[in-house]
Amino acid sequence: MSKKILIAEDSSVIQNLSKKILENQNYLILSAKNGKEVIALLNKEPIDLILMDINMPQMDGMTCAREIRKLADPVISKVPIIAITGNARNYSESDFSDAGFNDFLPKPLDFDKLVELVKTYIA
Amino acid sequence: MEKPNNKELEQLRKKIAELENNLLHSEFIHRSAEEKLQNALKNISLLAITIDKEGFITFCNNAFLKTTNLTKTQVLNHKWSEILLSKDGEDDDLLQILNTNKPLKINRKFINKEGQERNVNFNILIRNKDEDKIYGSTLIGEDITERQEMISALRESNDQLQDLFENANDYIIVFKTDGEIVFVNKAWNEALQYDHSNLHHQNLRNILHPDHVQSTFEHLNNILKGKPDDKFETVFRTSTGKSIYVIGSVNARRERGKPIVFRGIFHDNTEHRQAEQAQNLYYKISTLAINSNNLETLLANIHQELRNMIAVNNFQVGLYDKEENSLYFPYYVDESVGPDPVKHKRKIGKWLTEFSLFSDKPTLLYEEDILLLDKEGTIEIKGVAPKIWLGVPLKLENRTIGVICVKSHSDRNKYQKQHLELLDFISGQIALVIERKRNEEKIVEQTARLNSIFESSSHLIWSINRQRGLTSFNKNYARAIFHKYGTYPEIDKGIGPPQIHILTNESFKESLDEKYQLAFNGIPQHFETIESTKDQKEIWREVYLNPIFLPDGRIEEVSGISHDITEKKQSELVIHESEEKFRNIFESFQDIYYRTNLHGIITMISPSGCEQSGYSEEEIIGKHISKFYEFPKKVSAMIRELLKTHKVKNFEANLVLRDGTVIQCISNMRLIYNTRGKVIAVDGVARDITYLKKASEELFNAKEIAEKSLKVKESFLANMSHEIRTPMNGIIGMIDLLNDTPLNQHQKIYVQTVKRSSETLMNILNDILDLSKIEAGKMHLKLTSLDLESVIEKLHALFYQQAFSKQIDFTYIIDPTVPKYILADETRLLQVMANLTSNAIKFTEQGHVIIKASVVSSKKKTKLIKIAISDTGIGIPKDKLSMLFEYFSQVDTTITKTYSGTGLGLAISKELTKLMNGQIGVETNFGKGSTFWFTFEASESKQATDANVQKPVWDENIQFDAKVLLVDDNQVNLFVAERILKKSGCTVITATNGEEAIKQALEKNFDLILMDIQMPKMDGITATKTIKEALKKKTPPIIAMTAYAMKEDQEKFLNSGMNDYISKPISADNLMMKVQEWLGAKINKPGKKSKVLQTPDLEIINKDVVYNLLKLADKESIIQIYGDFETELKESLKDCAAFYPKGQLEDIQKILHTLKGSAGTLGVSKVENKVREIEHNLKQNIYFEVETELKALGVCAEEFYKSYKDFLTKL
Structure with a gap:
C-alpha cells in the first residue's frame, strides 16, 4: 500500500508541484494550508510523513511540530516531519530538532533531494 | 275440592271412553236414557250438567253444586251462560254444542262465593235427543283451576329453571360418554370464548387443558364405575388458549342402567387459583429477593417466574442515573431483539420506558393510549407500539431509581390490573435488594475506611479488657511490640492470664496500670511515656486512654492510642538549645539589636546596645526609639516606610550617644509576625559604620581614580587607533590608486614595498588593538557556520606563495572525523592559524610545514578540534619554552633582528584560544623542528552560512549608476574614496563636515551616503540623525566610515540610525563591497568576468531547474x-500594491517570503532575485525604494507571464 504524505504549505504552487512529483513516486498526498489543518488531519487518518513549511498562517511550522510531538497518541506523535523553509539561515539545525523536526530542506526546493530524503524516511 | 284420584279418573275415563264409543255408534241418547245417565252422573266427582236447547240448565250433579257452592234452585232453570261464564265474553258455544256432532272441549268459568274465578273444562258432551230433535246436551267436566295453576306454576318454574340454566354463572355442560358435547350453557360458552355452534359436537378433550385431559377422564371413569361424585378440579382452555380453572361435580344420567350422558356443573375457580398462584409468586419473589445478592440473577429469576406464571416474554429493568441522565438496564429482554437478557445503557430519551419512569406511578397502557402519547409528542415510538404496556417505577426511599417494564406485542388481553400490582410488588422487592446491596456496600466501605484509618495512621491503636488482655490492635502496635519483645502480640482469648506487654520502661508499669484503672473508671487519660530501646535510643510517646462506653453505660474495654513524639521532643530540646545559642549570640552581639512594639517603644536591647550608647538597659527600655537618633523625623519616616514595605534595609541614620557623640549607623529593620501572620513587633539591628564609612569613602575615591585612568587608557587606545588609522587610510588608499597609474618596473617594486610595509604596520596596529581588546575583556567571538576545510584552504592560499618561494613543502591534512561544518569565529580562527603558520614558515629554511586538523574529543555536538602546525625549522630551546607565549617575547632577542615581528602573535593566539575554550602549546626538538598546536571548541553545524548573496565579492568590473554623498573632514581620505567610487561609475558629491552633509543630502537625491564619524563642527552621528528626521523614509542608506574599530562603537553607529559601517583604513575592496551590498539594484554595467557573483543577466526561467523537474513529473503537470505560479505571482503583486500605501510592510515581507520560495523552487530566477532584493531591503528597514522595486518586480513578472508557456512547450 502506498505511504501517505501530508504536505503543509501555504503556497499552492509548491503544494501542487510537490504533490505531483511525490505522486509520481507512488506516494499518496494530502494537503494542508496551515498548522491547524495538519493537526486536524493527523487526528483523522494515519499519515506516514509530513513535509512542513515553516512560514504558514494561523499556526506556523515550528509551533505545529511542537504540538504534534505533544500529542497523546504515541503513533501519531512520532510521525516523521521534514521542515521546508525559505529562511534556513535564520535557524540553526538545533532549532529544527528542538521543535521536533526530523530533518529540513531549504527553499528553493531541490526536488531530487526532497525525493531522496522522503525515501530515507518512508521507502 | 276433592281431587279425583287416579284410580277414579282412570275408571271414569274408561266409562267415558265407553260412552264415547257408544256415541259413535248412536250419537244420541233418548229421553229414557237421560234419566239413567243423570243417575250415573249424580254422584261422581266430575261436574256434570244438562242444558236444554235454550240454554237452561235442567240437571246438575252434586259435585257441580258443591263446586259452585250453589243450591239446586239457584242452578236449575237458570241459563247456563249466567252461571258458567264464557271465557272471552262471547257466548256462541251453545249453537256449537247443539249443532255439532263432534266431541267438543268447552272452557267456562264461574265466580265462586269468595269471588274467585274458577275454570271449568267440559270435555264430554252428550246430546240429548228426542225424536230426532236435539233438545239439550249433557256436559261433563271438571274444575281445572288448580290444575291450570299448577301447570302454569310448573311452566313458570320450568322457564325459571331454563333461565337459571342459561343465566347461571356456573358452567353447565352435558356431554356424551365419549366426550361429545351436547350442551353448554351461555356462561360456559362465553367463558370458553366459542360460538355456540362451534362448541356443539366438539369433544371435551379439545376444550380441556392438555395437561388435565387424562386426569379428567380418569375421574369420569370412576363416576361410571359408581364412585361417589366428589367435587373435582380441572382446567379448561379457551379458544384463545387461556386457562380456566374450574371446580364442580359431574354425574351421569343412565337409561336402563346404562350411562348416556354426563352432566357437569362447575364454577370458575380461575381467580382463586390465580390469586393462589400470585401469592405463590409473591412468596417466591420475596424468597428470591431475600436470598439474592446479585441483582442480575435476581432479575433473571423473577423473569423466569413471571414467564411461568403469566408468560411474560418482555421484561426490562432500567436503573436511572440522574447525574448522567441515563438509564442502565441490568436486565433487558425484548423478544423482538432476542430471548437472552442484554445489559446496556443509554441516554434518557422519549421512550415509553422513560414515560413510565417519570410518571412516578404504575402505568398500564394499551396500544391506543401509546399511539396517543406518541401523537401528543410525550413519547416517541421507535418501531411498533406494543399492544399492551405495563410500567412500574422502582422506588427507594421515595426516590425513583428506575423502572420495570413488561409489554406484549401480540395480545392486548394478556395482562390485567392485578399484574400491575404484581409488578409494583416486584419493584418493591427489587428496590429492597438494591437498597440492601447499597447498604452492604456502605458497610463494606465504612469498614474498609475504618480499617484503613485503624491501620494506616502512624498511631498505635489498641484496646484492652478489664483483665488487661488485648482485644484489638493495629499493625503499628504489633510492630512496636515486636520491636521491643521480639514477638507479636495476640488477642486475649480469655484462656489463662493475659499476655501483658507494655511499651514503657518497666519503672512506669505501675503508674500505667493506675491510668488504665482510671480509664476503666470512666476518666479519659492523656500522658507521655518514654521507652528506652535496645539500641539506646529513647522513644517518646503521647498516649490517650479512653473508656469504651457500651450502650448501657458499662465499660468493659479501654481503647489506647499513642504516637511517637520523639522528634517533637527532640526539636523542643533543639529549640531550647537554640534559644540558649541565641542568647549567647545576643549577649555577645557587636551590633546593637533592639526590639520595639508597634508604637516604636523599645522592649528589648542587646547588651552591646548599652555598651555602645553608654545608656543603661533601664534608660533605654520603654523609651521611644526616635529619642536615640540624631534626626527623629527621619526615624519616624523610616518606621512608616517599614509598615508599608515590611522591611527596611541599610537605612543610614546617626545615633546620639549618652556623651553626645554622634555615630554613623546603618540599620536594618523588619516586622515580626506571630504564628498567625499578625504583626506583633519590630526588630532592628544597628551597626556603627563610622569607620567603615570613612574607609569606603577612601575606597570610592581610589576607585574613581582607577576608573578614570582606565578610561583614559581605553580612550587613548581608541584614539591612537583612530589617529594611526586615519593616516594609514591615506597611505593605503593612495598606494592603491598609485598602483593603478602607469608605473615603470622600479616604481612598481617601490609601490609594492610601500604597500607591504604599510600592511605590516596595519598588522602591528591590529595586534595591539586586539591585545587591548582582550585585556579589556572586550574581545567577543562572532560565531558563524563555516567549512573548516575551506578556511584551511584559505590559509593555505595565503601562505602558499611564501612557502613556495622558500622551497618548503606546505600541505594540510584534515582528519575525516572533523565535521565538515562547524560553528566558529572564522576571523579569529584564521588569525591564530595564520600566526602559527607564518611563524612556522618564517623559521623553516628547508623541509616542510604541515597543517593537521583532528578531533580530540567530542561531547554531543560540541567538538574539541586540534590544529597542529609542524615544521622542520630551527626548533626552540627548552628553557625558552615558558616565555614563548608571553607578551613581546621572542626566543632570541638577537634573532629578532633576523626574524621580524612584534612578538605579540603567540600571546594573542594564546588569548584567542582561551576565548575559544581551547589551549595552545608547542612540542619542539631544538634544531629539528617544532609542532605548534592549539585546540578550540566548536559545535557541529549543518551547513556553512550561505555567503552567496549576503557577502558578494567585489568585482571591479561592475559599474554603478548611483549618486553618492561622501562626507569626510580628511582631504586625503576624501580624495581616495572619491577616486574609488568614481572609478566604479558613481557620481560623487563630497562634504567635509556634518552641516555641509545635511545641506547636500536635503538638496539632492542620493542613493547612498558615506559618512565619517569624527568631524569638526558636527559629527557624523548627529548629521545622520538630522538627515533621517528630515527625509524620513526617503533617507538613502547611510554607511559610517570609521576608525573606531571597537565593536561597541560599531553598535553605537547602528543604533544611531546608520545602516552599516566600514572600518578605516578604507581599501577599494572593502569600500566597494559595501557599496555593492547597498546599491545592488543600481548596477549599471555588470562585470564580465565575475567569479562568485551570480550571473547578473539572469534567465527568466532557469532551464536546469525545469529539466530537473521534468525528471520527476510530466510536462503537462509542470x-x-x-x-499556478502565474496566478500566485499576480495575486501577490496585487496584495503588495494594496499593502504598500497602507504601510503594511510586514505583510508585504511575508508575501515576498512565500513568493521567494515558490519562484526559487520553480527556477523563475529573475523574479526570485528581485523578490529577494526587496525582501532583503525590507528586512534591513530600507523602505525608500520599495515602491520602485515592486514596479521592477512587476516588469520581471510580465516578462515571465509572456514567455513561460512558449519556453516550457519548446523544451
Whole structure:
C-alpha cells in the first residue's frame, strides 16, 4: 500500500508541484494550508510523513511540530516531519530538532533531494 | 275440592271412553236414557250438567253444586251462560254444542262465593235427543283451576329453571360418554370464548387443558364405575388458549342402567387459583429477593417466574442515573431483539420506558393510549407500539431509581390490573435488594475506611479488657511490640492470664496500670511515656486512654492510642538549645539589636546596645526609639516606610550617644509576625559604620581614580587607533590608486614595498588593538557556520606563495572525523592559524610545514578540534619554552633582528584560544623542528552560512549608476574614496563636515551616503540623525566610515540610525563591497568576468531547474504548476500594491517570503532575485525604494507571464 504524505504549505504552487512529483513516486498526498489543518488531519487518518513549511498562517511550522510531538497518541506523535523553509539561515539545525523536526530542506526546493530524503524516511 | 284420584279418573275415563264409543255408534241418547245417565252422573266427582236447547240448565250433579257452592234452585232453570261464564265474553258455544256432532272441549268459568274465578273444562258432551230433535246436551267436566295453576306454576318454574340454566354463572355442560358435547350453557360458552355452534359436537378433550385431559377422564371413569361424585378440579382452555380453572361435580344420567350422558356443573375457580398462584409468586419473589445478592440473577429469576406464571416474554429493568441522565438496564429482554437478557445503557430519551419512569406511578397502557402519547409528542415510538404496556417505577426511599417494564406485542388481553400490582410488588422487592446491596456496600466501605484509618495512621491503636488482655490492635502496635519483645502480640482469648506487654520502661508499669484503672473508671487519660530501646535510643510517646462506653453505660474495654513524639521532643530540646545559642549570640552581639512594639517603644536591647550608647538597659527600655537618633523625623519616616514595605534595609541614620557623640549607623529593620501572620513587633539591628564609612569613602575615591585612568587608557587606545588609522587610510588608499597609474618596473617594486610595509604596520596596529581588546575583556567571538576545510584552504592560499618561494613543502591534512561544518569565529580562527603558520614558515629554511586538523574529543555536538602546525625549522630551546607565549617575547632577542615581528602573535593566539575554550602549546626538538598546536571548541553545524548573496565579492568590473554623498573632514581620505567610487561609475558629491552633509543630502537625491564619524563642527552621528528626521523614509542608506574599530562603537553607529559601517583604513575592496551590498539594484554595467557573483543577466526561467523537474513529473503537470505560479505571482503583486500605501510592510515581507520560495523552487530566477532584493531591503528597514522595486518586480513578472508557456512547450 502506498505511504501517505501530508504536505503543509501555504503556497499552492509548491503544494501542487510537490504533490505531483511525490505522486509520481507512488506516494499518496494530502494537503494542508496551515498548522491547524495538519493537526486536524493527523487526528483523522494515519499519515506516514509530513513535509512542513515553516512560514504558514494561523499556526506556523515550528509551533505545529511542537504540538504534534505533544500529542497523546504515541503513533501519531512520532510521525516523521521534514521542515521546508525559505529562511534556513535564520535557524540553526538545533532549532529544527528542538521543535521536533526530523530533518529540513531549504527553499528553493531541490526536488531530487526532497525525493531522496522522503525515501530515507518512508521507502 | 276433592281431587279425583287416579284410580277414579282412570275408571271414569274408561266409562267415558265407553260412552264415547257408544256415541259413535248412536250419537244420541233418548229421553229414557237421560234419566239413567243423570243417575250415573249424580254422584261422581266430575261436574256434570244438562242444558236444554235454550240454554237452561235442567240437571246438575252434586259435585257441580258443591263446586259452585250453589243450591239446586239457584242452578236449575237458570241459563247456563249466567252461571258458567264464557271465557272471552262471547257466548256462541251453545249453537256449537247443539249443532255439532263432534266431541267438543268447552272452557267456562264461574265466580265462586269468595269471588274467585274458577275454570271449568267440559270435555264430554252428550246430546240429548228426542225424536230426532236435539233438545239439550249433557256436559261433563271438571274444575281445572288448580290444575291450570299448577301447570302454569310448573311452566313458570320450568322457564325459571331454563333461565337459571342459561343465566347461571356456573358452567353447565352435558356431554356424551365419549366426550361429545351436547350442551353448554351461555356462561360456559362465553367463558370458553366459542360460538355456540362451534362448541356443539366438539369433544371435551379439545376444550380441556392438555395437561388435565387424562386426569379428567380418569375421574369420569370412576363416576361410571359408581364412585361417589366428589367435587373435582380441572382446567379448561379457551379458544384463545387461556386457562380456566374450574371446580364442580359431574354425574351421569343412565337409561336402563346404562350411562348416556354426563352432566357437569362447575364454577370458575380461575381467580382463586390465580390469586393462589400470585401469592405463590409473591412468596417466591420475596424468597428470591431475600436470598439474592446479585441483582442480575435476581432479575433473571423473577423473569423466569413471571414467564411461568403469566408468560411474560418482555421484561426490562432500567436503573436511572440522574447525574448522567441515563438509564442502565441490568436486565433487558425484548423478544423482538432476542430471548437472552442484554445489559446496556443509554441516554434518557422519549421512550415509553422513560414515560413510565417519570410518571412516578404504575402505568398500564394499551396500544391506543401509546399511539396517543406518541401523537401528543410525550413519547416517541421507535418501531411498533406494543399492544399492551405495563410500567412500574422502582422506588427507594421515595426516590425513583428506575423502572420495570413488561409489554406484549401480540395480545392486548394478556395482562390485567392485578399484574400491575404484581409488578409494583416486584419493584418493591427489587428496590429492597438494591437498597440492601447499597447498604452492604456502605458497610463494606465504612469498614474498609475504618480499617484503613485503624491501620494506616502512624498511631498505635489498641484496646484492652478489664483483665488487661488485648482485644484489638493495629499493625503499628504489633510492630512496636515486636520491636521491643521480639514477638507479636495476640488477642486475649480469655484462656489463662493475659499476655501483658507494655511499651514503657518497666519503672512506669505501675503508674500505667493506675491510668488504665482510671480509664476503666470512666476518666479519659492523656500522658507521655518514654521507652528506652535496645539500641539506646529513647522513644517518646503521647498516649490517650479512653473508656469504651457500651450502650448501657458499662465499660468493659479501654481503647489506647499513642504516637511517637520523639522528634517533637527532640526539636523542643533543639529549640531550647537554640534559644540558649541565641542568647549567647545576643549577649555577645557587636551590633546593637533592639526590639520595639508597634508604637516604636523599645522592649528589648542587646547588651552591646548599652555598651555602645553608654545608656543603661533601664534608660533605654520603654523609651521611644526616635529619642536615640540624631534626626527623629527621619526615624519616624523610616518606621512608616517599614509598615508599608515590611522591611527596611541599610537605612543610614546617626545615633546620639549618652556623651553626645554622634555615630554613623546603618540599620536594618523588619516586622515580626506571630504564628498567625499578625504583626506583633519590630526588630532592628544597628551597626556603627563610622569607620567603615570613612574607609569606603577612601575606597570610592581610589576607585574613581582607577576608573578614570582606565578610561583614559581605553580612550587613548581608541584614539591612537583612530589617529594611526586615519593616516594609514591615506597611505593605503593612495598606494592603491598609485598602483593603478602607469608605473615603470622600479616604481612598481617601490609601490609594492610601500604597500607591504604599510600592511605590516596595519598588522602591528591590529595586534595591539586586539591585545587591548582582550585585556579589556572586550574581545567577543562572532560565531558563524563555516567549512573548516575551506578556511584551511584559505590559509593555505595565503601562505602558499611564501612557502613556495622558500622551497618548503606546505600541505594540510584534515582528519575525516572533523565535521565538515562547524560553528566558529572564522576571523579569529584564521588569525591564530595564520600566526602559527607564518611563524612556522618564517623559521623553516628547508623541509616542510604541515597543517593537521583532528578531533580530540567530542561531547554531543560540541567538538574539541586540534590544529597542529609542524615544521622542520630551527626548533626552540627548552628553557625558552615558558616565555614563548608571553607578551613581546621572542626566543632570541638577537634573532629578532633576523626574524621580524612584534612578538605579540603567540600571546594573542594564546588569548584567542582561551576565548575559544581551547589551549595552545608547542612540542619542539631544538634544531629539528617544532609542532605548534592549539585546540578550540566548536559545535557541529549543518551547513556553512550561505555567503552567496549576503557577502558578494567585489568585482571591479561592475559599474554603478548611483549618486553618492561622501562626507569626510580628511582631504586625503576624501580624495581616495572619491577616486574609488568614481572609478566604479558613481557620481560623487563630497562634504567635509556634518552641516555641509545635511545641506547636500536635503538638496539632492542620493542613493547612498558615506559618512565619517569624527568631524569638526558636527559629527557624523548627529548629521545622520538630522538627515533621517528630515527625509524620513526617503533617507538613502547611510554607511559610517570609521576608525573606531571597537565593536561597541560599531553598535553605537547602528543604533544611531546608520545602516552599516566600514572600518578605516578604507581599501577599494572593502569600500566597494559595501557599496555593492547597498546599491545592488543600481548596477549599471555588470562585470564580465565575475567569479562568485551570480550571473547578473539572469534567465527568466532557469532551464536546469525545469529539466530537473521534468525528471520527476510530466510536462503537462509542470506547465500547470507554472500556471499556478502565474496566478500566485499576480495575486501577490496585487496584495503588495494594496499593502504598500497602507504601510503594511510586514505583510508585504511575508508575501515576498512565500513568493521567494515558490519562484526559487520553480527556477523563475529573475523574479526570485528581485523578490529577494526587496525582501532583503525590507528586512534591513530600507523602505525608500520599495515602491520602485515592486514596479521592477512587476516588469520581471510580465516578462515571465509572456514567455513561460512558449519556453516550457519548446523544451
